[in-house]
Amino acid sequence: MSRTASLYHSTVGKKVLMAVTGLILFLFVIGHMLGNLKVFEGPESFNQYAEFLRTMGYPLIPRYGLIWVGRIFLLAAVGVHVYSAWQLWVRSRLARAEGYRKVKDLSFSYASRTMRWGGVLILLFVVYHILHLTTGQAHPDFVPGDVYRNFIVGFSNPLVVGFYVVAQVALGLHLYHGVWSMTQTLGASHPKYDRWRRSTSGALAIVVVVGFVIPPVAVLLGLLS
């Protein structure tokens, strides 16, 4: 087996894949959260921004070329992230069945269980979210291209905002543990840095949750219309 193949099959290799794809998704989430805050600049600015994202690179490259490259890249990152998580979970279950029957690290198993179910909830949320605000099948009155209007109408329903808030809290918990694990896998684990890693992961998770939750709640409170 080549060195790359044996690294891929090793637990460390899978953790590295999870960390790298997790970092890619994390950067997307930060960018997306900051972009959403542009909704406070008003309909024209927000719709222009959305159009810019869709047509980036045009006319140098085809009109929707870059956004599709981005979508495929993100989808691949999600696929590798989820598949590696699944493989690591199967591996840890097999290892547990063979040994460690008595010794159980409860805090670790709690964290990893939250990661698993939180991850599934986030996946379900993203599917609903795309049908809600990108393709419109889950939106009560979708107008293609009028992202601002779709945003305001979409978040006028308290149940929808409630689901978004729950999903963002799940995302925040996932990021809290995920950023911590990622920095560990990528080599920043040292007693000297551990407190700093813990507080940075927590602060980043809080910023992401608050940043995402503010615009839908502002719509619900009538601060955006």
Ligand code: HEM
């Ligand atoms: C309160 C939280 C969120 C709000 C208000 C929000 C808002 C939006 C809006 C308005 C769009 C449509 C943009 C357009 O059509 O131009 C969009 C698309 C999208 N959002 Fe979110 N989003 C949120 C959270 C998230 C999260 C947590 C994720 C991923 C973990 C995510 C992933 C996506 C994806 C993948 C798209 C589709 C992009 C595309 O292919 O065009 N969103 N979001």
